[in-house]
Amino acid sequence: MAKEQKETPLNKQYNQIKAKYPGALLLFRVGDFYETFGEDAIRASKILGIVLTRRNNGGSHEELAGFPHHSLDNYLPKLVRAGERVAICDQLEDPSTAKGIVKRGVTELVTPGVSMNDNVLDTRRNNYLAAVHVGSDDSFGIAFLDISTGEFMTAQGNAAYVDKMLQGFTPSEVLFCKKHKQEFNQLFGGKFHTFQLEDWCFGYDYGYEQLTKHFNTTTLKGFGIENLTLGIIAAGVILHYLKETEHKEVSHISRVTRLEEEKYVWLDRFTVRNLELVFPQQEGGVPLIQILDQTVTPMGARLLRRWVVLPLKEKSPIEERLNTVEFFLQNDELHESITQHLKQIGDLERLISKVAVRRISPREMVQLKKSLKQIGPIKEILSKIASTHTSYAVLSKYADQLNLCTFLIDKIENELREDAPLLINQGGMIKDGIDAELDELHAISREGKGFLLKLQNEEMERTGIPSLKIAYNRVFGYYLEVTNSHKNKVPEEWIRKQTLVNCERYITPELKEYEEKILNAEDKISAIEFRIFSALILTAAEYVGTIQQNAIIISSLDALGSFASIAKKNNYVKPVINDEKILDIKDGRHAVIEQQLPLGESYVPNDVYLDNETQQIIIITGPNMAGKSALLRQTALIVLMAQMGCYVPAKAATIGIVDKIFTRVGASDNLSRGESTFMVEMTETASILNNLSDRSLVLMDEIGRGTSTYDGVSIAWAITEYLHNQPLVKPKTLFATHYHELNQLSEDFPRIKNFNVAVKEVDNKVIFLRKLKPGGSAHSFGIHVAQIAGMPQPIVLRASEIMHHLEKDHVAEKHTKKIKEMPKNNFQLSIFEPTDPRLEQLKESLSLIDVNTLSPIEALLKLNEFQKMIQKK
Numbered sequence: 048m049a050k051e052q053k054e055t056p057l058n059k060q061y062n063q064i065k066a067k068y069p070g071a072l073l074l075f076r077v078g079d080f081y082e083t084f085g086e087d088a089i090r091a092s093k094i095l096g097i098v099l100t101r102r103n104n105g106g107s108h109e110e111l112a113g114f115p116h117h118s119l120d121n122y123l124p125k126l127v128r129a130g131e132r133v134a135i136c137d138q139l140e141d142p143s144t145a146k147g148i149v150k151r152g153v154t155e156l157v158t159p160g161v162s163m164n165d166n167v168l169d170t171r172r173n174n175y176l177a178a179v180h181v182g183s184d185d186s187f188g189i190a191f192l193d194i195s196t197g198e199f200m201t202a203q204g205n206a207a208y209v210d211k212m213l214q215g216f217t218p219s220e221v222l223f224c225k226k227h228k229q230e231f232n233q234l235f236g237g238k239f240h241t242f243q244l245e246d247w248c249f250g251y252d253y254g255y256e257q258l259t260k261h262f263n264t265t266t267l268k269g270f271g272i273e274n275l276t277l278g279i280i281a282a283g284v285i286l287h288y289l290k291e292t293e294h295k296e297v298s299h300i301s302r303v304t305r306l307e308e309e310k311y312v313w314l315d316r317f318t319v320r321n322l323e324l325v326f327p328q329q330e331g332g333v334p335l336i337q338i339l340d341q342t343v344t345p346m347g348a349r350l351l352r353r354w355v356v357l358p359l360k361e362k363s364p365i366e367e368r369l370n371t372v373e374f375f376l377q378n379d380e381l382h383e384s385i386t387q388h389l390k391q392i393g394d395l396e397r398l399i400s401k402v403a404v405r406r407i408s409p410r411e412m413v414q415l416k417k418s419l420k421q422i423g424p425i426k427e428i429l430s431k432i433a434s435t436h437t438s439y440a441v442l443s444k445y446a447d448q449l450n451l452c453t454f455l456i457d458k459i460e461n462e463l464r465e466d467a468p469l470l471i472n473q474g475g476m477i478k479d480g481i482d483a484e485l486d487e488l489h490a491i492s493r494e495g496k497g498f499l500l501k502l503q504n505e506e507m508e509r510t511g512i513p514s515l516k517i518a519y520n521r522v523f524g525y526y527l528e529v530t531n532s533h534k535n536k537v538p539e540e541w542i543r544k545q546t547l548v549n550c551e552r553y554i555t556p557e558l559k560e561y562e563e564k565i566l567n568a569e570d571k572i573s574a575i576e577f578r579i580f581s582a583l584i585l586t587a588a589e590y591v592g593t594i595q596q597n598a599i600i601i602s603s604l605d606a607l608g609s610f611a612s613i614a615k616k617n618n619y620v621k622p623v624i625n626d627e628k629i630l631d632i633k634d635g636r637h638a639v640i641e642q643q644l645p646l647g648e649s650y651v652p653n654d655v656y657l658d659n660e661t662q663q664i665i666i667i668t669g670p671n672m673a674g675k676s677a678l679l680r681q682t683a684l685i686v687l688m689a690q691m692g693c694y695v696p697a698k699a700a701t702i703g704i705v706d707k708i709f710t711r712v713g714a715s716d717n718l719s720r721g722e723s724t725f726m727v728e729m730t731e732t733a734s735i736l737n738n739l740s741d742r743s744l745v746l747m748d749e750i751g752r753g754t755s756t757y758d759g760v761s762i763a764w765a766i767t768e769y770l771h772n773q774p775l776v777k778p779k780t781l782f783a784t785h786y787h788e789l790n791q792l793s794e795d796f797p798r799i800k801n802f803n804v805a806v807k808e809v810d811n812k813v814i815f816l817r818k819l820k821p822g823g824s825a826h827s828f829g830i831h832v833a834q835i836a837g838m839p840q841p842i843v844l845r846a847s848e849i850m851h852h853l854e855k856d857h858v859a860e861k862h863t864k865k866i867k868e869m870p871k872n873n874f875q876l877s878i879f880e881p882t883d884p885r886l887e888q889l890k891e892s893l894s895l896i897d898v899n900t901l902s903p904i905e906a907l908l909k910l911n912e913f914q915k916m917i918q919k920k
Contacts, residue, residue: 254283368692
């Protein structure tokens with residue numbers, strides 16, 4: 048509220064609360080509305096599309112915008128998704144009994160990264176809050192929390208690692224130290240909603256204390272993060288932020304796990320983007336996750352998303368996943384049976400988190416019970432499988448870790464009605480027979496309502512008023528309503544309470560007596576039901592850890608079942624995983640592109656073989672649109688799918704464990720930072736070359752094309768040599784290029800081989816065969832692609848003429864160092880267009896004819912031949 052106003056008690060209360068939450072948009076509860084004032088009102092009206100009004104007050108004015116309190120769930124998500132931090136200020140006492148100004152306070156500060164609201168959250172994606180601590184010497188700490196599920200993780204590493212983590216987990220909000228604003232923005236800024244905290248929050252001792260106090264431990268050794276100094280700081284900042292945002296009930300955050308860099312394949316942010324793992328690069332595009340995700344539970348969908356950005360690089364857990372997928376494929380009925388039970392399970396993670404923070408509704412508690420009831424049949428199926436199929440030990444482990452939660456299921460079943468309401472204060476939650484006093488009050492309530500109906504009928508008979516009715520409102524309670532046409536029949540002892548246009552309302556002592564009896568009963572019913580339901584929540588809270596463990600197993604089964612479903616649907620095969628430094632793919636396909644092809648078309652498969660000894664680098668040449676980029680991407684996707692435990696789109700695949708995948712694909716710029724397309728290309732390439740390992744897979748597409756031809760060829764040549772000649776590492780590399788000069792490298796370097804993507808030229812038409820074959824290509828067919836794209840014919844013909852000229856003079860230029868003059872554009876003066884092969888052939892044929900020796904018949908035959916030559920397709 049504007050400071051220049053005369054400060055009323057309400058203004059003073061508002062200003063005091065607003066001062067505690069600077070930068071947050073304050074929703075201030077006034078009666079049945081949430082109101083915003085001043086700058087908050089201006090922002091809220093724009094985001095929500097609600098009316099902005101002004102109120103004059105002593106010569107000054109203030110902006111106002113508000114909405115009904117019961118519409119909070121509709122408006123709050125819009126504010127949060129717009130990046131607003133929203134402080135919800137509620138009335139903390141009943142206005143009807145309050146003396147003076149109603150007591151108010153912020154009950155929750157909702158931010159993009161800290162929300163339990165179902166309308167804000169996406170059920171199939173985590174909603175992470177991240178904290179980044181900037182250390183020294185290119186060292187950083189990072190932590191992630193999804194408060195809606197209780198998942199809490201931390202890690203530390205260099206800037207590239209933290210950037211990769213941010214790219215993969217895509218947090219909704221990132222916390223960082225105000226002191227390091229410039230460095231943070233330079234390295235990671237521009238992609239996330241952020242919030243700055245004071246320097247003192249980023250101390251090691253403070254962070255360590257926050258964590259040990261929260262987990263009620265003396266050390267952090269049990270979580271495996273004791274030596275993660277920077278990670279501890281970042282994790283401590285997150286717990287600090289939860290207190291700042293009024294999230295005090297956080298017992299469901301029961302552990303913090305370490306994101307171990309050595310367990311997962313290195314995917315830098317460029318690779319995650321270029322391979323379109325979770326987001327498409329172009330609007331309307333399809334990411335890999337969309338193809339792989341056939342999960343039937345929200346937890347399974349969220350876990351699968353993490354698997355996609357965190358593929359494994361340890362053979363044993365990869366094979367565990369692959370073996371489970373294999374079992375599901377070989378035992379279709381059992382897989383289908385488990386899937387049917389999974390479909391009936393709700394979001395266990397978020398339901399039990401709501402129990403922990405005391406925000407679960409009666410209807411959600413019933414949903415929790417229904418979900419837990421499916422655990423028993425799933426455990427039974429897994430136990431039978433484990434006893435009859437000893438080779439699938441992991442399924443036995445899953446069965447052992449599932450807890451039936453029988454006591455909790457029975458308690459909810461016995462106490463809560465199946466049709467329990469959405470809100471606690473709506474009544475009708477608790478079954479009969481649970482509380483004697485409650486049953487008695489229900490009887491009074493039912494009898495009282497029966498008495499009112501009986502009273503209405505008796506008075507209608509006694510007074511002769513056929514339209515008489517007994518009704519209720521909050522102001523007058525119960526009353527008798529009589530239309531004006533019958534008010535002359537009203538008995539004298541009735542007390543008039545209200546006169547309306549068409550009727551009058553009356554009360555009687557007998558009616559008021561029963562009203563008091565009924566209303567007192569209903570108030571007591573609400574209080575008793577609230578007490579019983581609160582006790583039920585406390586019981587359920589004892590199962591938080593157990594149900595979280597159940598959710599982990601259920602989500603794993605769901606994700607692996609999804610892999611089995613898509614393997615069967617799309618004809619994938621089980622890859623062979625080993626520790627050899629060999630990549631051998633037979634008839635590999637692109638998992639996404641093959642699903643997007645027009646009806647009737649099939650994807651052309653290709654073999655790819657790479658190893659560290661004989662064929663380390665493949666130079667791939669060939670025309671535009673032939674499929675070079677698709678071949679690069681499909682190779683990376685097959686490796687990633689295999690190492691996340693998924694079957695792959697191929698006839699066969701042997702994957703020697705890959706620890707890092709790098710891609711340099713596509714052109715982009717970063718003009719906001721003054722970086723050209725070529726600068727971005729070189730930055731990404733430098734990141735690859737500085738982080739290579741002996742098990743890396745490197746995919747490079749058109750390196751050097753962002754600069755002049757000679758510069759580009761030189762850079763591409765030098766990079767290829769460097770990749771080949773590294774003494775300690777031999778990264779397996781696919782290098783797609785239009786620089787045909789690179790084909791010469793295979794003559795001097797034993798582990799570099801030339802391949803090309805085949806095309807067929809028929810009658811000056813290019814047919815893309817999309818098949819990889821040995822040997823280099825010397826033609827890009829770029830002008831043909833321009834023609835296919837609809838380029839105007841004069842431009843196509845002129846480009847062809849220039850290209851022929853450059854090719855003809857290329858050798859002479861090399862020797863004379865002299866640039867030849869470009870041929871003049873003489874289309875308008877020329878009868879023939881020499882770049883059209885048919886006209887070239889006609890011109891040549893005409894030049895060979897001796898007109899003087901032709902007979903009339905021969906001339907006609909020649910003319911007919913020339914006509915056919917021109918018309919020939």
